[in-house]
Amino acid sequence: MQRIIPKPVSVEPAPDGAFTFTEATTIVAQPGNADAARIAQFLSSLIGAAPDKTPPRVETTVVADAPGQVRLVLGSVADAGDEGYELTIAAERITITANKPAGLFYGVQTLRQLLPPEVEYEAAIPDKARPMIVPAGRIVDRPRFVWRGAMLDVARHFFNVEQVKRYIDLLVLYKINRLHLHLADDQGWRIEIKSWPNLTKHGGGTAVGGGTGGFYTQESYAELVKYAQDRFITLVPEIDMPGHTNAALASYPELNCDGKAPSLYTGINVGFSTLCVDKDVTYKFIDDVVREIGALSTAPYFHIGGDEVQKLPPEQYRQFIERVQGIVQKNGKEMIGWDEIAPIKLLPTTIVQHWRPKGHEGLAKAARLIMSPANRSYLDMKYDKNTALGLNWAGYIDIRTAYDWDPGTLLAGVPASAVLGVEAPIWSETLGDMFDVEFMAFPRLPAIAELGWSPAARDWDNFSRRLGAQAPRWVALGVNFYRAPEVDWER
Numbered sequence: 197m198q199r200i201i202p203k204p205v206s207v208e209p210a211p212d213g214a215f216t217f218t219e220a221t222t223i224v225a226q227p228g229n230a231d232a233a234r235i236a237q238f239l240s241s242l243i244g245a246a247p248d249k250t251p252p253r254v255e256t257t258v259v260a261d262a263p264g265q266v267r268l269v270l271g272s273v274a275d276a277g278d279e280g281y282e283l284t285i286a287a288e289r290i291t292i293t294a295n296k297p298a299g300l301f302y303g304v305q306t307l308r309q310l311l312p313p314e315v316e317y318e319a320a321i322p323d324k325a326r327p328m329i330v331p332a333g334r335i336v337d338r339p340r341f342v343w344r345g346a347m348l349d350v351a352r353h354f355f356n357v358e359q360v361k362r363y364i365d366l367l368v369l370y371k372i373n374r375l376h377l378h379l380a381d382d383q384g385w386r387i388e389i390k391s392w393p394n395l396t397k398h399g400g401g402t403a404v405g406g407g408t409g410g411f412y413t414q415e416s417y418a419e420l421v422k423y424a425q426d427r428f429i430t431l432v433p434e435i436d437m438p439g440h441t442n443a444a445l446a447s448y449p450e451l452n453c454d455g456k457a458p459s460l461y462t463g464i465n466v467g468f469s470t471l472c473v474d475k476d477v478t479y480k481f482i483d484d485v486v487r488e489i490g491a492l493s494t495a496p497y498f499h500i501g502g503d504e505v506q507k508l509p510p511e512q513y514r515q516f517i518e519r520v521q522g523i524v525q526k527n528g529k530e531m532i533g534w535d536e537i538a539p540i541k542l543l544p545t546t547i548v549q550h551w552r553p554k555g556h557e558g559l560a561k562a563a564r565l566i567m568s569p570a571n572r573s574y575l576d577m578k579y580d581k582n583t584a585l586g587l588n589w590a591g592y593i594d595i596r597t598a599y600d601w602d603p604g605t606l607l608a609g610v611p612a613s614a615v616l617g618v619e620a621p622i623w624s625e626t627l628g629d630m631f632d633v634e635f636m637a638f639p640r641l642p643a644i645a646e647l648g649w650s651p652a653a654r655d656w657d658n659f660s661r662r663l664g665a666q667a668p669r670w671v672a673l674g675v676n677f678y679r680a681p682e683v684d685w686e687r
C-alpha cells in the first residue's frame with residue numbers, strides 16, 4: 197500500500213486482512229451511470245487479463261450489498277472534489293466512493309497498482325498464476341492541481357492514432373488528465389483542415405530527417421478525443437504560430453509576405469519561420485484552423501504556441517498575439533500560449549505555459565499558469581551525458597531533478613493560486629518511435645505526475661523506492677523504460 201504513485205493524500209493499511217478475487221467476485225457499478233459501468237468494465241478486463249482469472253461479472257443495476265463485491269459508488273465524499281476518491285479494502289469487499297466518475301476512475305487506478313503486475317499482460321505465463329490478493333486498508337485521495345499534463349510533439353516526428361492511444365494508456369496509470377498535442381511545426385502539419393487541404397497533403401508529408409510524416413484525418417482526431425475523454429484525459433490541441441510554421445508556409449504561398457512558398461524543412465533549427473502578420477489572409481487562415489479544430493475538441497482550450505519568434509519585432513509580435521487571442525475567444529475557446537506571450541495584455545482566461553528557465557518576464561501578472569520548466573520537466577532532455585537520445589540545451593535531467601521541485605513556489609512573485617498545475621513535454625526531434633518516447637518518459641513522467649497530484653512534501657528516498665516498485669508492471673506492459681542507476685529497480 198505504500199508503493200503507489202502518485203502518492204495518495206492518506207494511506208492507512210489495516211493491521212491484517214485482505215480481499216481475494218475469486219470466480220465469485222462481482223463488480224457493482226453505480227446503477228444508471230454509463231461512466232461508472234465503463235470504469236467497472238476496465239477493472240474487470242484488467243483482472244481477466246491475469247493468468248487463470250476470469251473477468252469478474254459487472255453489475256450495472258441495483259444489487260444488494262454482499263460479500264465478495266467490488267463496489268463503485270457515486271456518493272458524497274467530503275473534500276474529494278471532482279477527481280478525489282475514497283478506497284476501502286476489507287476481507288468482505290472493496291468499495292470505491294467518489295463524487296464524480298473521474299474519482300472512481302482514479303480509485304481504480306490506485307487499486308490497479310495494488311494488484312500484481314500480471315494483470316497488465318494478457319500473455320503472462322500461466323504457471324505464474326497466483327491468487328489475486330489485495331491487502332486491507334483505506335486510502336483517501338484527491339489531486340493538488342487541476343492540470344496534470346503531458347505533451348507529445350507529433351510534428352517533428354509523427355505518431356499515429358495507435359501510438360497516441362498507447363501513450364494515453366500509460367498516462368492514466370499516473371492520473372494524468374491532459375494530453376497536449378503539438379500538431380504543427382516547421383517540419384510537419386499533422387491535422388486535416390478541410391478548408392485548407394494542402395496543409396496535410398503537402399505539409400504533412402515529411403518529418404525531421406526526411407521521413408514520410410503523416411497526419412490525423414478529422415475523423416481520426418475525433419476518435420482520439422473520445423478515447424482520451426473515456427479515460428478522463430482532455431486533449432489540448434496546439435497549432436504553433438506565428439513562428440514554427442514552415443510546413444504551412446510551404447503549403448500555401450499566400451501565407452508568406454513575398455508570396456513564395458519555401459521548401460519543406462526536415463532539419464531541427466528553430467526560429468526561422470513566420471506567418472505574414474500584415475496580410476488579412478493570415479487571420480482568415482487562423483480563424484478557419486481554430487474553428488475546425490475547435491469543433492472537433494471537447495476541450496475548452498486552444499494552444500497557439502507563440503514561442504521562439506526571431507523574425508518579428510516585439511511590437512508586431514504583440515499585435516499578432518492580441519489579434520489571435522480575439523480569434524480564439526470568438527471561437528469559444530480559452531487561449532494557451534508559451535511564456536513569450538506573458539508580457540502582452542492577456543484576457544483573464546488566457547493560460548501562460550512557462551517553459552524557459554530564465555524567461556520570467558510578465559509571469560507574475562499571469563492569471564493562469566501551467567508549469568513546464570525545461571530544466572525540470574522536459575522529457576526530451578538527456579538523463580546524463582551518456583543518453584543516446586534527446587537534447588541537452590536545458591541541461592541534463594536525472595530523476596531527482598525531475599522530482600525535486602515545487603510547481604507552486606518555483607517562480608518568485610507568482611501566487612500559488614495562479615498555478616493550474618504541471619506539464620511534461622516531449623519534443624520529438626530525436627525521437628522516431630514509441631520505444632524512444634517511452635525511454636525518455638519513463639521514469640520521469642511518473643515524477644512529474646506526482647508533482648501534479650500529491651501534496652507538496654517531497655521525500656526523494658521514499659519516492660525512489662515507490663518508483664523502483666513500478667518496474668515489474670512496466671516490464672509486463674512492455675514499456676521501454678530507462679533503468680536509472682539512482683533507483684533500486686525491483687525485478
Ligand code: TNX
Nearest residue numbers: 466503504534551576587623
Ligand atoms: C524549444 S519548448 C522549443 C521547441 C523544441 C524544444 C526542444 C518550446 C516552446 N520551443 O520548439 O522542440 O525546445 O527541446
